[in-house]
Amino acid sequence: MTIQPDAPRHVVASSAEADTVLRRLAREGWTVRSGFALPDPSWDVGSSRLILHGRIADDDLETAQLAVLAAARGAGVVAVVAAESAAGRALVDDLTRLGPVNQEGDSNGSGGGGGSDVIASLIPEQRALLDRLASGDTIAAAAAAEFLSLRTANRRIAEARQLFGVRTTREAVLAYLRQRQRQPE
The missing domain is CATH 1.10.10.10 (Winged helix-like DNA-binding domain superfamily/Winged helix DNA-binding domain)
Structure with missing residues (x-):
């Protein structure tokens, strides 16, 4: 399995933030698709530069698990979820095991350069x-x-x-x- 190191993972609080991130990713050549289920039967979808997005309800752990599975298979993820909810905490915890997660307001995709964040x-x-x-x-x-x-x-x-x-x-x-x-x- 190859996890794309540059596959973006975003957890945001509002649809407006998600739209901003999705527009930027589309300009960068990513294919944006609603929902977290992957139709591709092959495991590694990293080379397809696919971004899956959607809203995750506060108690919807099943959808959060789908988002994590998609990220593990190499897809980028943009999830709208309340970070303090059970699903939000579980999603962020699981996604961070795969690599960096950009959360609310960190839409540039990097933390680099020694900044305070x-x-x-x-x-x-x-x-x-x-x-x-x-x-x-x-x-x-x-x-x-x-x-x-x-x-x-x-x-x-x-x-x-x-x-x-x-x-x-x-x-x-x-x-x-x-x-x-x-x-x-």
Whole structure:
């Protein structure tokens, strides 16, 4: 299975925000389709540059699961859901396991460059790995402690480097520590 690293995943609060994101993605060459069910029988749909979108009701975990499955198969996802709802929390948690999720107002698709929202863009696995690296663990030790394969840990660290806009893991850890110190408790 190949997960497209550039397949956009957006969770927004309103249809207006979704329309803005969808228009931008259509201009970038993505094919936009309503609903989260994939008609294509092949597993990997990443090469088709398909964006599925729709509204997820507060308690509609089934539709949230369809959106996650579509993202896992390589499709982009734009979901309109209340982030504080059960379905919204489950959707964001599951999508972050696949990679970065752009949430309300983060429509540019990147957190990069060391901006103040970079830590918010990190998924929990990335934060845990960076915390362990900051305390002196190797990537292999951090991966084992977090119950991740070394390959997954390396991917998560590479994604974090990209978000921080740095080239080395050491620079990513230092940027993470600086950002974390600036955040209010």
